[in-house]
Amino acid sequence: EQSSLLTTFDGTGQLADGTLLPLLANVGGAKDAQEAAMANAQGVGLLRTEFCFLGNSTEPSHEDQVAAYQGVFEAFPGKKVVVRTLDAGADKPLPFLTDSTEPNPALGVRGYRTDLTTPGVLARQLAAIAAAAATTEAQVWVMAPMISTASEAADFAALCTAAGLRVPGVMVEVPSAALTARHILDQVEFASLGTNDLTQYAMAADRQLGPLATLNDPWQPAVLALVQATVEGAIAQAKHSASLETSLPKPVGVCGEAAADPALAVVLAGLGVSTLSMTPRALPAVAAVLRTVTLAQAQVLAQRAVGAPSAAAARELVRAGLPALADLG
Ligand code: PEP
Ligand code: MG
8 A cells, every 4th residue: 555655646646635736747758758658647747859869960850850759749648748949058968059169058058049059940840849749639838948038938939839839838947037937928828947957047056066966956945936936927927917817827837856856846836836747756756745735734834945044944844844754765
């Protein structure tokens, strides 16, 4: 009984009071997507398309791209699949997009910014995503990595519209995007918090450097405050948007590794995020712990974490309020 709780996810993410919190998977291609479907993920919250083409020295052809995306969509008929456009650069260089001689690659031309130096690749990728989407029952959403301003979000949304893709969104993984989420969400339909890079950039600590691991911790209250600011931005955008018929905020999910930490997942739920996307291995434990708290309890724990003086204190305060964690070992 206990072990089945830990090794399986029944396919419905929810809190103790019945509040639904869909749990999605982060995948890098068709094989991962099949495994995620076997693990009962409720969809794909992050398809890292650069993982499909890490071995390519040249831009993948339209046909190769369509096949790669179709392979993922086929694993999730009727479900949401969020495709992220190529996030090349820094820790994931792609020879056809990135300049390996940049002095500060994490602060350089990476993610969406490669459209400045290599125009056309992004538009061709969006055309391939749209072609693959036309042949599937999956609900295809598309988002850009490393968006820093509302103007970039608007430019990306225009490219999506031109390609016939109807649900454009952005990753919020740069502090400037978190702090201007209200204006960014005027331009796109959803946001997805990338807590790995959001932590790296909030703490000014290279995510690949072991000695900086204490700084590179999504429990850092500064990072949690940026998550909170993003959700608040979505609420403000909904309140002030011209379409008064719906005041529901646009979705703000999380697709960074933070979502895979059960105690941090509770904090993120309490901060008001609408979905969590993670490595499929993490689904059972995250789902089990989420079911032990109501939304009101998660909100209390989240405010304690945001108000804590350190990452360690935030973690301790939340763990102390989650007796279910002890059962997970
Ligand atoms: C992130 O930055 O949190 C994220 C999900 O993207 P990646 O880890 O691929 O940079
Ligand atoms: Mg990132």
